[in-house]
Amino acid sequence: MTAALELRGISKRYGPVEALAGVDFSLQPGEIHALLGENGAGKSTLMKIAFGLVRPDAGQVIIDGRAHRLPDPVAAKALGIGMVHQHFTSVPAFTVLENVALAGGWRFDRASIRSRLDALSRTTGLDIPPDARTDSLSAGLKQRLEVLQALAADARILLLDEPSSVLAPTEADSFLQLVRALRDSGVASVLITHKLSEALAIADRVTVLRRGRVVHTGPAVGESADSLAAYMLGEAPPPRFRLPSQPLAETTVLASDLALPRLAGSGSGLRQASLRVRAGEVVGVAAVEGNGQRELLRAIAGIARPARGTLEVLGPVSFVPEDRTSEGMVGGFSLTENLVLSQGGSAEWVRGPWIDWRAAANSADALIARFEVRASGSAAPARTLSGGNQQRFLIAEALARRPRVLVAENPTRGLDLRATDEVHQRLREAAAAGVSVLVHLADLDELLELADRVVVLASGQLVEPTSSGDRAAIARLMLGAGT
Amino acid sequence: MKQPMLGDLTRAAVAVVTGFLVLFLGLAASGYDASAAMVAMLHGAFGTSDAILSALLPRAIPLIIVGLAVGLAFRAGALNIGAEGQFYAGAIAATWIGLGLAAWPRSLAIPVVLAAGLIAGCLWATIPAILRLRFGVLEVISTLLLNFVADALVSWMVLGPLQESTHIYPQSNPLPASARLPALAGTRLHLGLALALALAFGLWVFERQTLAGFQLRATGENPRAASVIGRVRTQRVFGLALLGSGALAGLAGSIEVSGTTFALFQNLSPGYGFTAIAVALLARLHPLATILTGLLFAAIEAGASAMQREAGVPAVAVYMVEAAITIVVLLADVLRRRNVAAAMGT
Numbered sequence: 001m002t003a004a005l006e007l008r009g010i011s012k013r014y015g016p017v018e019a020l021a022g023v024d025f026s027l028q029p030g031e032i033h034a035l036l037g038e039n040g041a042g043k044s045t046l047m048k049i050a051f052g053l054v055r056p057d058a059g060q061v062i063i064d065g066r067a068h069r070l071p072d073p074v075a076a077k078a079l080g081i082g083m084v085h086q087h088f089t090s091v092p093a094f095t096v097l098e099n100v101a102l103a104g105g106w107r108f109d110r111a112s113i114r115s116r117l118d119a120l121s122r123t124t125g126l127d128i129p130p131d132a133r134t135d136s137l138s139a140g141l142k143q144r145l146e147v148l149q150a151l152a153a154d155a156r157i158l159l160l161d162e163p164s165s166v167l168a169p170t171e172a173d174s175f176l177q178l179v180r181a182l183r184d185s186g187v188a189s190v191l192i193t194h195k196l197s198e199a200l201a202i203a204d205r206v207t208v209l210r211r212g213r214v215v216h217t218g219p220a221v222g223e224s225a226d227s228l229a230a231y232m233l234g235e236a237p238p239p240r241f242r243l244p245s246q247p248l249a250e251t252t253v254l255a256s257d258l259a260l261p262r263l264a265g266s267g268s269g270l271r272q273a274s275l276r277v278r279a280g281e282v283v284g285v286a287a288v289e290g291n292g293q294r295e296l297l298r299a300i301a302g303i304a305r306p307a308r309g310t311l312e313v314l315g316p317v318s319f320v321p322e323d324r325t326s327e328g329m330v331g332g333f334s335l336t337e338n339l340v341l342s343q344g345g346s347a348e349w350v351r352g353p354w355i356d357w358r359a360a361a362n363s364a365d366a367l368i369a370r371f372e373v374r375a376s377g378s379a380a381p382a383r384t385l386s387g388g389n390q391q392r393f394l395i396a397e398a399l400a401r402r403p404r405v406l407v408a409e410n411p412t413r414g415l416d417l418r419a420t421d422e423v424h425q426r427l428r429e430a431a432a433a434g435v436s437v438l439v440h441l442a443d444l445d446e447l448l449e450l451a452d453r454v455v456v457l458a459s460g461q462l463v464e465p466t467s468s469g470d471r472a473a474i475a476r477l478m479l480g481a482g483t
Numbered sequence: 484m485k486q487p488m489l490g491d492l493t494r495a496a497v498a499v500v501t502g503f504l505v506l507f508l509g510l511a512a513s514g515y516d517a518s519a520a521m522v523a524m525l526h527g528a529f530g531t532s533d534a535i536l537s538a539l540l541p542r543a544i545p546l547i548i549v550g551l552a553v554g555l556a557f558r559a560g561a562l563n564i565g566a567e568g569q570f571y572a573g574a575i576a577a578t579w580i581g582l583g584l585a586a587w588p589r590s591l592a593i594p595v596v597l598a599a600g601l602i603a604g605c606l607w608a609t610i611p612a613i614l615r616l617r618f619g620v621l622e623v624i625s626t627l628l629l630n631f632v633a634d635a636l637v638s639w640m641v642l643g644p645l646q647e648s649t650h651i652y653p654q655s656n657p658l659p660a661s662a663r664l665p666a667l668a669g670t671r672l673h674l675g676l677a678l679a680l681a682l683a684f685g686l687w688v689f690e691r692q693t694l695a696g697f698q699l700r701a702t703g704e705n706p707r708a709a710s711v712i713g714r715v716r717t718q719r720v721f722g723l724a725l726l727g728s729g730a731l732a733g734l735a736g737s738i739e740v741s742g743t744t745f746a747l748f749q750n751l752s753p754g755y756g757f758t759a760i761a762v763a764l765l766a767r768l769h770p771l772a773t774i775l776t777g778l779l780f781a782a783i784e785a786g787a788s789a790m791q792r793e794a795g796v797p798a799v800a801v802y803m804v805e806a807a808i809t810i811v812v813l814l815a816d817v818l819r820r821r822n823v824a825a826a827m828g829t
Contacts, residue, residue, distance in 0.1 A: 330705040341701050341713040353693045
């Protein structure tokens with residue numbers, strides 16, 4: 001049987017990052033194929049290539065047995081490929097009817113559009129009030145509208161990029177029903193997800209990506225959440241030597257029943273978290289993107305205010321944000337200026353309203369030397385540093401505040417192995433000196449290696465696993481499968 | 484530190500030369516004697532001590548102060564396009580208060596008049612600040628629209644409550660001598676110049692040497708980093724910068740009334756609030772550089788009158804120079820940003 005969609009030997013690089021390395025993937029007619037993987041594994045990039053949004057460095061896109069070049073999504077749509085993105089692409093001020101007609105490229109004649117939409121709704125069971133304004137629809141209906149828009153353009157292949165991430169659980173269930181019904185009417189779907197239960201519930205086959213490579217592909221039957229999690233997260237690496245930790249008795253962070261709505265993008269927000277952190281320990285927060293870790297860490301760092309619950313934190317608190325360039329530093333400012341910004345009014349170079357720039361520059365030079373930041377000097381603009389050196393400087397700034405609590409959001413993101421090790425080293429050193437380190441890392445293995453103990457956030461609920469060494473149990477908790 | 488300064492100077496020079504080139508070519512193309520016009524312009528701005536003391540410098544005073552006002556707001560990321568309106572608000576308040584101070588000694592009356600302008604400009608800027616921080620209305624739009632309101636307010640004032648005693652002319656009574664800024668004998672140059680220079684220096688020190696000024700710059704450069712890493716209350720800083728900007732523009736309005744025009748009338752400002760945007764941008768928002776760019780634009784405008792008188796070229800032609808300068812400056816900014824982005828590989 002000819003595959004409906006086949007991707008052969010797809011490779012794609014973004015600068016130093018190899019997003020995809022020789023990936024093969026095929027979608028048979030009339031199947032649901034789950035594409036699994038952690039953040040950054042390359043799932044979305046692969047599907048964007050299939051939809052003509054991203055051009056591969058190497059490899060072929062084969063549709064119905066013929067190789068095609070897809071310069072843009074228009075070409076992909078013409079070949080019967082539709083994509084449902086994580087964000088909505090409908091025009092809010094248009095009615096459902098207008099959006100469908102726009103997406104389908106239908107000739108704009110109200111009567112004929114209406115009869116075509118009726119026919120489409122009947123055959124697919126996708127029933128949305130045609131005259132409702134799109135911005136009045138619930139998220140679940142908007143998601144259905146996205147599918148309807150793709151089908152209006154005669155899609156036979158649907159690429160669904162984490163369609164349930166923006167939906168409430170019941171909406172997600174009925175959305176999956178819809179995908180199954182579409183399969184029965186001959187529409188093949190690729191379902192990108194990191195929710196294993198979803199994949200197991202409706203997929204015919206699964207393919208798992210890890211760091212841009214296919215690590216597993218095969219039928220869904222016979223797989224379990226554990227077996228899929230093992231593919232996704234990889235086998236645990238051998239343990240490495242590290243500084244022993246010595247948690248002290250003193251409590252530095254005490255949170256109970258903390259909740260706050262999501263701060264950005266999609267995700268669950270923080271629903272309920274109770275946590276005690278002691279001086280001198282490294283606590284790892286394990287979570288899949290958008291499960292409340294951002295909210296928890298920022299509440300503890302004092303950047304966001306909790307909506308509910310109580311939170312006591314022993315100051316001073318330092319914070320290392322995930323996004324170095326947009327939140328961690330002012331790119332056009334010198335390292336000295338960035339240091340002055342980060343240390344605020346209590347720094348030794350602030351005298352009344354005045355800044356003693358010479359003293360600040362001396363401090364910056366000292367930090368640059370001590371943390372081995374490769375820069376032309378304290379006057380160098382922050383944006384001229386490499387990512388690893390920016391991170392070194394950010395951690396130097398965080399430690400310069402002499403914090404009792406250090407909160408770090410994905411501090412090794414985008415760093416190479418050596419720089420990653422160094423960040424670990426610095427955080428361990430801080431803990432050894434009595435600082436409480438609270439850290440989230442996207443990579444579970446790395447987190448287990450760094451942290452003394454791990455807490456898990458899934459759908460905004462904080463759970464403490466019985467043992468911080470039981471990797472499989474933690475992975476299950478992260479995916480909301482083991483509670 | 485040396486390299487970017489040099490870059491800024493080059494950029495400013497290219498902008499100014501381009502501006503005059505555009506004027507020259509434009510005049511030549513429309514059949515004027517372009518060389519004669521340029522000579523007349525130069526003569527009108529710098530030719531005599533009278534040109535310098537009574538035309539160039541008095542014009543530079545509002546341009547410098549309003550340029551500082553615009554620069555302060557822009558530095559914090561607040562796009563205050565409403566300096567013109569704030570200038571008028573200050574002029575109205577200064578006239579209103581000043582007219583009643585005939586019996587006061589000068590040493591008291593002048594500070595009161597200037598304070599009135601400062602406060603009025605600040606209040607005028609409070610409206611867009613509240614609109615932005617409470618309701619999310621972009622200050623670019625609200626400040627711009629408030630210019631028209633201020634303009635209408637002046638018209639109403641000089642035809643209504645502040646109209647001169649005979650009720651014939653659309654202007655106010657002249658200010659009493661006690662409310663007028665002291666001037667250099669025999670010229671139109673008044674104390675406002677000293678104030679403008681002091682303000683420029685004060686702002687420069689504020690932005691470079693104080694923590695508050697530094698946090699204001701950080702807010703303008705990257706508000707998210709300022710709030711996350713610097714824990715700066717960026718909304719507050721943004722609002723205060725807008726108020727400070729309005730206060731400075733209002734002060735310029737009161738200085739203009741009490742130093743140059745001595746009365747309120749329609750079209751008191753030949754668009755100082757708008758020209759000042761170009762003044763501030765050409766100076767790259769640098770307070771000390773604003774003195775130089777303010778002088779440059781004053782020279783262009785002072786020269787324009789001479790050009791009209793002596794070479795028969797309409798004075799409005801110089802707006803070509805101002806527009807060309809602004810466009811070159813903005814273009815250079817875009818190119819610089821693109822170069823930075825390219826260097827970072829994004």
